[in-house]
Amino acid sequence: MAYELAPLPYPKDALEPHLDAATMEIHHGKHHAAYVANLNKAVAGNAALEGKSLEALLADLNGVPEAIRGQVRNNGGGHWNHTFFWKLMGRGAGGVPTGALADDLKATFGGFDGFKEKLEASGMGRFGSGWAWLIVNRAGKLEVVSTPNQDNPLMDGSGRPILGVDVWEHAYYLKYQNRRAEYLKAWWNVVNWSEVASNYAAAKK
Ligand code: MN
Numbered sequence: 278m279a280y281e282l283a284p285l286p287y288p289k290d291a292l293e294p295h296l297d298a299a300t301m302e303i304h305h306g307k308h309h310a311a312y313v314a315n316l317n318k319a320v321a322g323n324a325a326l327e328g329k330s331l332e333a334l335l336a337d338l339n340g341v342p343e344a345i346r347g348q349v350r351n352n353g354g355g356h357w358n359h360t361f362f363w364k365l366m367g368r369g370a371g372g373v374p375t376g377a378l379a380d381d382l383k384a385t386f387g388g389f390d391g392f393k394e395k396l397e398a399s400g401m402g403r404f405g406s407g408w409a410w411l412i413v414n415r416a417g418k419l420e421v422v423s424t425p426n427q428d429n430p431l432m433d434g435s436g437r438p439i440l441g442v443d444v445w446e447h448a449y450y451l452k453y454q455n456r457r458a459e460y461l462k463a464w465w466n467v468v469n470w471s472e473v474a475s476n477y478a479a480a481k482k
Pocket residue numbers: 304308359443445447448
């Protein structure tokens with residue numbers, strides 16, 4: 278098997294009460310697991326694709342045969358996005374960013390609150406399913422963007438994600454039903470800012 282589902286980096290109830298254990302269990306154990314299984318199915322038997330890293334695969338979707346391109350895009354994107362998402366959260370996390378990230382969020386968005394408003398608006402503005410991201414764009418600047426489905430900013434080279442939030446209904450429906458805005462506000466309570474800062478430092482290199 279080319280790609281594997283890593284265990285959640287914390288127990289499934291670690292993000293309670295903001296993200297409930299049942300949602301985490303289904304989201305990781307069913308949705309994410311299905312992306313991994315379907316990605317493996319799509320690339321099976323294609324030695325050139327099986328030998329590529331997931332990032333290299335997503336950054337060159339035009340190099341994927343057309344017959345499986347949609348499968349690789351959706352399931353490969355789903356695998357990358359969720360692996361990234363789990364690490365962005367943690368037990369007893371939340372709070373505020375510090376250091377260079379805090380300074381640059383202030384310079385770009387007028388402050389942490391300005392950034393939060395922008396990301397929430399981006400997630401709310403995504404019709405249907407998708408993601409809202411904080412990226413370091415090609416100019417090396419922080420930017421908030423949104424992608425549909427399981428797309429991400431690696432696919433078109435628009436930038437490197439340093440934070441992202443899943444706005445598919447499967448991410449919040451059990452606890453928040455249709456209230457995506459409430460989920461997005463609660464999500465800040467579980468963001469692991471040291472992971473985001475480390476993503477930022479890596480993206481700036
Ligand atoms: Mn999801």
